[in-house]
Amino acid sequence: MTVHIIQDFVPYNESVIWDLTEKYYKENGLDVFSKMEAKDIVPYESTSNYQSAKAYLEMLIASSKDLPESSFPLKLLDCGAGNGYFAYNLLHAAKEMNFLDKIYVIITDFAKENLLGVKKKKILAGFEEFKHYELVELDVSNLETAKSLDDKPYKFENIYAVSMNYLLDLLPLTVLNRKNSMFKEKFDQLQIKTFIESKEDLKDMDFMTYCKALDYEFKWAPYKIEEEPESEKKYYDFFLNYHEKNKTIVGRHLYFPYFSFISIEALMKVVTDDGFLYIADIPPRKYEIFKSFGASISHEIEVEILAAFAADLLGYDSVSLVDDILSRIIICKSNKLKIELKKSFNKVFIEENMVNRLADIRLALGSFHHKEASDIFLTLLDEFEKLAGPSSEVALRRGYYHRINGDFKKAKEYYEKAKKLDFINDYDIDAILWKLEHEQKDPELTVF
């Protein structure tokens, strides 16, 4: 077996895996979110669901209640919007809650393909471009390069709120390891080597196969901040102080998320004095160096360091919560706003947390396979329908209910209905319909 070294040891933040992640997102458009197209997909259900969007909207409604009429519609910036499902749910929730005319959503992503996909697949049909929303190409770490879809420079101003769902987790960072227990700091920096073990000709591999076949080796080497980019140096003292103050344990690796700092700092500048920034991302559970979804890498997000960064370097208060599904933080431009937002944040994410309720019911529904339990399945499904908003999942699961109960005609009707809302071919409903037809001819044959 031949070993091809793609890149010899380099500091983690300079690794080729970041370029591969960028290429993966920029070239594959909405397919990265479709279970059928990509098989190993980038998950979006925990953030881009109706209840998450509704919770965000409730915070917007509560925080803006005393604003003058001239502040509306509130300009909302969604960064790294992916398949646009967060905006989709937000607009639908706003319509239901009579708040649609009070918001304007600027849907952005650094992958223009995604934005074009949102348009082409008519995900936002029912809402008007330039009245309720617009689509803008934006790399969140460089606001200056933003462009409208027709490639004109785009300037952000008077943004009331920014949302970033599952975005910070894929911005470059440095991974460090403390060497000494006394805080006269010495760090080792993670270094990564990328290689591929293959007899096959690399040229014949498609991109996904190539990424999946890559292997990595890690080592620690002395960290020399003076050799790092200016953007990293700028935040280094804060990073040191933070860990000194918090007496972070020796021995576990530390993320130095300087690209998140750059992005948060720049975004807070375009947010109005009464506005805020909302982040929802992967909670720290395992302290893995990285996780991979499809051909992308991502990292766990520690809200504590983001909160300290916002307070110590930018002077802004925040509210945060970490549960087993998400790390969430709201960074507020004013203290008055924080008091209001804290109340509604606690209400939507601690007292009620319909996002968790939706997630648990979804999980439970996925484990029903026999008609003998279909009465309970139906009860849960009715509850799911109340929470899931306008999603293909409800009709899909109703189709499944009828299928396991042998009513193929009704099953087909629901699957056809689900197909209309499955904009990104997440569930490959054509294949389900094909299986259904075969089961109908031979009911003994159950193909799941």
Ligand SMILES: C[S@@+](CC[C@H](N)C(=O)[O-])C[C@H]1O[C@@H](n2cnc3c(N)ncnc32)[C@H](O)[C@@H]1O
């Ligand atoms: C994991 S997806 C999250 C999608 C969506 N926000 C959600 O939670 O369902 C990350 C998205 O961020 C985009 N992205 C990655 N790096 C970015 C950057 N530097 N600036 C803006 N968007 C970026 C990707 O193209 C992708 O659509």
